[in-house]
Amino acid sequence: MYLVSVETVKIKDFIFNTNKLKTIRGASFLLDYLNQVVVKDILNKNGVGKDDILYVAAGNAKFYCKDKEVAKKIEAEIKEVYNNFAPDSKLAISYIDAKGEEVWDAMDKLAKATNVVKNKGFSKINLDLPFIEKCGICCDNPVQIKKENFNENLESYVKNFDSYLENEKLKTLNDRYKIEYQIFDKDGVSGICPSCFAKYIAANLIKDDFQEIGFYSDFKKEFKDEFKPVDSLEEYKLKKSFIGFMYSDGDSVGEFLKNAKENFKGKDKGEDKYKEFIKNFSQTLDIHTKGSLIEVLKELREENKLDEHFGEFLIVGGDDVCAVFPGHIVMEVSTRFQERFNSKMKDYYKTCNFKNNGSNITSSGGVIIAKAKTPMYYLFDQSLTLQKNAKKKRYETYENKNVDFKNGFIDFQVIGSEGTVNIGDFRKGVKNLIQRPYSIEDMDSCKKIDNLLQLIESLKASNFPKNKLRMYYDLKAEIEKNPNKSMENLFELINTIVKLDSEQKELILSWIGKKNLSNSHEDTLKEILNNIFDVIELYDFVGGSK
Structure with a gap:
């Protein structure tokens, strides 16, 4: 019996290597579709049953299979389909012989094997050579698709997609000329790479055929036709040309799982119960992340604080939320989301009946408010810096302290013009005039973000x-x-x-x-x-x- 791990890594690099909203939407959809549909189909075709799967969610999968040959076959098939449908996406696939290993020990061993794969890195083409033409969309890859071979590549991509669907077909290629015009005439590029090509095709021709994939499926059940997607992020600049970019991420997930296994060791049918716990946990985490955001958006809509655009949801699942909102509402969205998520995960922690030892899962986040024309990858990089600040504050706050429940934190920054500003250097000049990061809940030692907003x-x-x-x-x-x-x-x-x-x-x-x-x-x-x-x-x- 082999235990296998499949992780989509460098997800943010794949999604945010361009400022084109359509491309970003297509990239996000492709990763959701591959993880939630394709990977599950491949496992099913290779005899991996429901009971063998620990979880498949948020770009990751862990499962048991019969032997090494099956594991290698699954690895090859998953890599092939990712390469076909989402070129330039990165996978870290590892597997170990788990025969005779208790599940928690096998997972620890697998984690080490996965880290070895990640540490090897990924090869990258040198684009500085004079004879290599850079993609006109992302500038990260060489050009392979131009106007003269666009239709050929489009038909090949869609045919490949149709062949995988078996009993289904994509509904239309009627927008092919619209896409061709968008890329080569309106955007004015001479050529693009296969990765950006796939993202464009997914966003324009495929995404709407699969309404049940990703966060938008849950979102549209609640808001139906009230939501109007935008064509450009600049449509969110409702306040002095500024937009808000939030990136929240779960805290203590690894610590929680590490401590959780102690509650199953040595117990009757402990391994079976732990496997069931892991399955339920991954589903619960995803449900609470998506549910918390939807509940917050519903509240804000009822308070007439959101217009018909709502926001742009780039990554929502697992314990991540990465989204764009109008600049004047993003702090409230992020704060309320983190409060709601933290509360739900605290209740979940209590229902697990684990000993209170401060390993509860919370969310910490970074919020950037910047000019609407700031490149998306700058917004992500800066929000990630702030998120790390928030997580660092959380760690320092609880270091060597015994608490029942920990709390999440939030950091923010308004950037007027330079998306590349060094936040750390900038703050050195105002270090005694700011109190960031802020706590999400009341604490004696930290200021609460709600108090600042109020x-x-x-x-x-x-x-x-x-x-x-x-x-x-x-x-x-x-x-x-x-x-x-x-x-x-x-x-x-x-x-x-x-x-x-x-x-x-x-x-x-x-x-x-x-x-x-x-x-x-x-x-x-x-x-x-x-x-x-x-x-x-x-x-x-x-x-x-x-």
Whole structure:
């Protein structure tokens, strides 16, 4: 008996190597289709039954098969179909002899084998050679398809797809000329690579024939015809030409599974129960991720905070959510999603009846608010940087601490013009004026993101003068350079409070803390308004249009 692992790796590189929305949609669909349909069909044809499959979800699969020959045959078939339908996608396939191995030990052994495969890396063509023409869409691969051989390649690709479907056929090729015009005339490229070609074809000719694949199938059941897809990300620039990009990812998944096996070892039928647990867990994780996002979008729709476009859902499944929303709503979507997901996974953890040891799964995320024309791969890279910041904060918060349940975190950044800005270097200049990353739930040691968003909403509702917020920032920033200005700047700040109306005055006093002002001294200004830059940066992107 062999245990096999199939992992789609470098998924984000495959999806986000271009800013073309159609291409991104096609890439996301292809990976969903291959994982959810094709892999399952290949396993079934090779005698891998339902009871042999541990899970197939979110680009990954783990299953048992009869012997090494079957494992090698499955590997070859999966690689071939991925290469045919999604060229340039990357797979890490590994297998071990699991005979006599308990399932948890076999999975640990398989994980090591998979890491060996990943560490080998993937070959890449040198595109800097003068005789190689780069793809006009992604610039990552050499050109192989041009206008003169477009139809030939299209018919070959669709025929290949039809042959795999057996009893089904793709409905139409009527849009072939529209696609040809889009690529070579409207976009003005001279040639493209097979990878971008497949993504374009999937988005324009194939995706709509498979409505039950991916997150959109669940999404459309809830929202039906209310949702209107956009042709360009620039259609989301409802607030000063900015869009929002969120990327949330699960925390402690590996730790949770590692600790979970201890609850099955030495128990009657422990291995069988653990296998069943793994199957249910992967389904539960996926359901809670998709369900949490749908519930949040439903709430926002009922609150009239979403227009007909809703958002662009690039990766939703497993424990990942990568999506685009209008800039003025993305923080609320991300925050609510993480709260909902964390709550669902905490309830799930409790139903498992495992000993509370802080290995519960949460979600931490990064949010980028940037100009609509910022290249997609920059948005992803920057959101990934912020997500890592959030995860690092989570790790540091709980390091060497015994807690029943951990909490997720969120980090954010508004980027005005340069998508390539180094966030770490930029923050060095304002490190005492920000409190990011924020906690998703209440904690004694960390600031909660909801409190920041509510503060901004209250300031805007009271028509608090933005010039005074900027002045508070300048007063705070000045003492970083000249500590001797502390008392002078503090008195200047107090003088502005006196001139505010009663509602605004209460807001500022609550924010600063009356106790701080009543005990004012030269260090007071250093200790208050430590999130002033967070407030100013998010001010235009929270709480509506004010």
